Amino acid sequence: MSNDIIEVSLTDEAKSSDYFNSDLAPTKVAERTWGTGNIAALWVGMAICVPTYTLGGVLTAYFGLSVVEALITILLANVVVLIPLTLNAFPGTKFGIPFPVVLRSSFGIVGSNVPCLIRGFVACGWFGIQTMFGGLAIHLFLSSISDGWAQLGGIGEVIGFFVFGFLNVYIVIKGAESIKWLETLAAPLLLIVGIGLIWWASDKVSISEVLATPANRPEDAGFFSYFFAGLTAMVGFWATLSLNIPDFSRYAKSQKAQVTGQILGLPLTMFLFAALGVLLTSASASLVGETVSDPVSLIGHIDSPFFVAIAMLLIIVATLSTNTAANVVSPTNDFQNIAPKYINHTRGVLLTGVVGVLLMSWELLKKAGLIESDVSVESMYSNWLLGYSSLLGPIAGIMIVDYFLIRKQQLDVSALYTGSDLYPKVNWAGFLAFLVPVAITLIAIFTGQLSWFYDYGWFTGSLSGALIYFVAAKSMVSKVNNLSNAASVSS
Numbered sequence: 001m002s003n004d005i006i007e008v009s010l011t012d013e014a015k016s017s018d019y020f021n022s023d024l025a026p027t028k029v030a031e032r033t034w035g036t037g038n039i040a041a042l043w044v045g046m047a048i049c050v051p052t053y054t055l056g057g058v059l060t061a062y063f064g065l066s067v068v069e070a071l072i073t074i075l076l077a078n079v080v081v082l083i084p085l086t087l088n089a090f091p092g093t094k095f096g097i098p099f100p101v102v103l104r105s106s107f108g109i110v111g112s113n114v115p116c117l118i119r120g121f122v123a124c125g126w127f128g129i130q131t132m133f134g135g136l137a138i139h140l141f142l143s144s145i146s147d148g149w150a151q152l153g154g155i156g157e158v159i160g161f162f163v164f165g166f167l168n169v170y171i172v173i174k175g176a177e178s179i180k181w182l183e184t185l186a187a188p189l190l191l192i193v194g195i196g197l198i199w200w201a202s203d204k205v206s207i208s209e210v211l212a213t214p215a216n217r218p219e220d221a222g223f224f225s226y227f228f229a230g231l232t233a234m235v236g237f238w239a240t241l242s243l244n245i246p247d248f249s250r251y252a253k254s255q256k257a258q259v260t261g262q263i264l265g266l267p268l269t270m271f272l273f274a275a276l277g278v279l280l281t282s283a284s285a286s287l288v289g290e291t292v293s294d295p296v297s298l299i300g301h302i303d304s305p306f307f308v309a310i311a312m313l314l315i316i317v318a319t320l321s322t323n324t325a326a327n328v329v330s331p332t333n334d335f336q337n338i339a340p341k342y343i344n345h346t347r348g349v350l351l352t353g354v355v356g357v358l359l360m361s362w363e364l365l366k367k368a369g370l371i372e373s374d375v376s377v378e379s380m381y382s383n384w385l386l387g388y389s390s391l392l393g394p395i396a397g398i399m400i401v402d403y404f405l406i407r408k409q410q411l412d413v414s415a416l417y418t419g420s421d422l423y424p425k426v427n428w429a430g431f432l433a434f435l436v437p438v439a440i441t442l443i444a445i446f447t448g449q450l451s452w453f454y455d456y457g458w459f460t461g462s463l464s465g466a467l468i469y470f471v472a473a474k475s476m477v478s479k480v481n482n483l484s485n486a487a488s489v490s491s
Contacts, residue, residue, distance in 0.1 A: 004255040005032065005094055014417040019109055021340035023334065023348075026413060027096035030393060034251045038180055039261025043249060045183040045321035046241075047269040050133040052296050052303065055234065055270075056278035056291045057223045063230035064217030067210060067278055074274045077234030078267040084242035084396040084462070085266070090256045091381035091403050091411065092246025099244035099330065100337035103395075103418050104470070106402035107434075109419045111426040115337055115395045119243050120334030122392070124352055126240070127327035128360030133170065134319040135161030136296050141312035144305040146362045154367035161364060167320060172328045173346050179324055180251070186321035193233070193314045194276055197295065205283035214283065227457050235458045239265075239392040242262070243399065244330040246317050328352050393461025394437040396428055398469045406473050437461040 034042075047062045059070035086266035091102050099119075103112035138160035152159070171178050217226055253256040278377075286290040288301035299311045311340070332348035337473040343351070357364075403409060415423050437453075437460065446452035453460045 005029065005096070007254075008095055008413045010099075012416040014094055016130070017417045018339075019104075019419075020417040021336060021344060023345040024098055024101055024336055024340055024417075029096075032096065032251055032253050032369040033177075034180060034248070034257065034261075035253050036261045036264070038184060038259045039248070039258055040265035041186075041251060042180075042325060043262060043265025044182045044191075044269050045186040045318075046326045047320050047322075048191075048273050049130065049267060049322035050296060050315075051237070052128070052270060052273045053277035054294050055274045055282075056238070057281050059212070059234070060216065060278075061229045063233065064215055064221070064226045066215040067213040067282075069215060069223075069227065069273050071271065071278065075267060075271040078238070078270045080231070081235050081238045081242055082262060082266060085238070085245050085262055085401050086198035086259045087247035087404065088242060088396065089245045089252070089262070090103050090248035090255060090409070093252045093255050093258050094409070095248045095411055095413050097246060097411075097413065098250055098321060098333045099246045100333050101413075102246050102399065102403075104416045104423055105407060105411060106398050107401060107430040108424050108426040109416070111431060114431075115243075116334040116337050117416040118391055119240060119395070120352075122240055123244075123327045123331045123334075124355040125359050127168070127323060127331070127352060128363075129324040129355035129357060130209070130319055130327055131161055131165045132363060133162035133294070133296055134168075134316060134323065134434055135159075137312045137319060138164055140296065140300045141309055141316065141364050143300075144308040144312065154369060157367050158364050158466050160290075160361075164316070164320070165357065166187050167322050167350050167351055168328055171320070171324045172332060172349050178323075179195055179329070181424075182317075182321050183325060186317050189317050193295075193311065193318060194273060194460075195297075196311065197276060200281055201283050201287060205279055207279060210279050210282040225455070228451045232456050232458050236392070239396065239458055240330070241326060241395050242387055243392060244333070247333055248325070256366065327356075331355070363482055373483065382398040386396070391438060391441075394434045394465025396458075397462035397466030398433050401429070401466045401470050402473070405470060429469055429472035432472045432476075433465045436468055437464045440464075441470075442467065 010025065014020055055074055056067065056070045059065045059073060063070075065073060089100075090097070091097065091479075100112055100116050111150075116117045136157055139149075139152075139156040142160070143156065149156055149488060168336055171182060215226075249258045252261075256401055277293075280287075280295065280298060281291065281293050284290065284298055288298065292298040292301065296312075296315055299315070300310055302308050302311075328349060331346060331352040334345045335348040335351045336345065362371065403411075412422060413418065419425060440450060441454050441457060441461070444450045
């Protein structure tokens with residue numbers, strides 16, 4: 001057993017508590033089987049997806065950056081987001097506890113449900129978006145081998161949505177080992193997709209011309225305001241995982257495995273696949289006669305049913321690997337945290353699926369021809385990136401300060417399931433540190449004042465949340481000055 005992980009033995013009181021169930025319990029050392037390669041594969045599997053492919057286009061179209069500026073921004077953003085990702089993974093790796101249980105330290109045993117549900121509903125929205133892309137891939141796959149299916153049009157896409165959603169639910173219900181197996185299998189297949197797309201477009205696109213594409217912002221506009229807004233949005237892309245990374249790091253073999261795996265798996269994969277998206281989107285006009293910004297639709301234009309069928313199968317695996325890990329695991333645990341004795345793992349997964357379907361109901365009805373809407377899925381998630389990062393930033397900062405500065409990397413794990421003076425039902429220091437940045441963000445949105453606080457939401461939110469929490473925890477928690485001595489590990 002690595003000396004930086006602990007196998008926790010919970011007290012009988014903790015096991016009988018209303019805030020405990022076996023799915024939220026600390027993992028045993030024997031269950032911690034994810035090595036560096038598995039964690040790197042997890043990130044390859046999550047990073048290679050349709051939204052990543054479109055990020056470069058989002059930055060050039062919505063944030064006024066040139067192609068080169070957009071790619072540099074994506075790389076820098078993923079280097080930045082590694083900091084909260086690796087730091088917030090530490091308690092999960094050391095004690096084997098998931099995200100909702102980690103949050104109980106900084107927000108309280110019951111209070112943790114507020115940030116949990118914020119994180120969970122965002123994931124459900126992404127689940128719906130990714131399932132829409134996966135359903136489209138299923139529809140195009142079946143259309144490539146059946147003219148009758150192709151004639152279904154939007155109805156075929158709706159059917160594909162529900163088939164793909166079922167696959168996601170099934171894999172996550174099977175448990176962590178199924179997810180690890182899928183991610184390890186998917187990583188090399190996804191690299192094949194990228195190489196195949198490059199080979200297909202190699203004689204039809206000029207990389208130098210694409211990289212020379214200028215910015216579409218006003219000529220007299222400054223670079224840095226656009227750059228930092230875009231950087232904030234790109235950090236926001238994985239702001240969700242920077243919170244619930246303990247849901248995965250609780251299965252890591254060691255701290256070294258989780259840190260090294262994340263460094264190897266995330267930044268370069270995101271950069272390369274986003275770069276591929278920029279190149280192929282720019283080349284799509286000459287490839288298929290129109291500009292197409294997502295790879296599923298682009299491949300669907302290829303005049304080769306065999307190639308389309310193979311490519312769609314790989315896209316389905318790619319989207320499945322992203323969706324199960326990034327968008328189903330977290331809300332499953334978050335919903336369980338509400339009432340662990342009534343909501344188990346399976347019910348949490350099913351709740352995630354239902355909420356995801358409801359959040360995408362407008363798009364499903366549009367595809368079925370029942371309503372008309374000008375709102376695109378792409379514009380929906382590009383607008384989300386900035387907004388939700390403003391909400392999630394403070395939570396990331398609070399978690400890091402609580403674990404490393406307040407708790408000194410020591411947790412009484414049994415008390416996280418029962419409550420104590422150290423872990424009350426509601427930790428008002430956490431809520432103060434969360435609500436102040438959110439209030440400033442709302443003021444910025446509705447009044448136009450302090451707009452910079454919203455524009456750079458993840459950075460301003462995480463830093464202000466961290467600072468406020470540090471001060472509030474020191475002054476509001478009666479025993480906080482003695483926590484490093486009072487807190488003990490149940491082992």
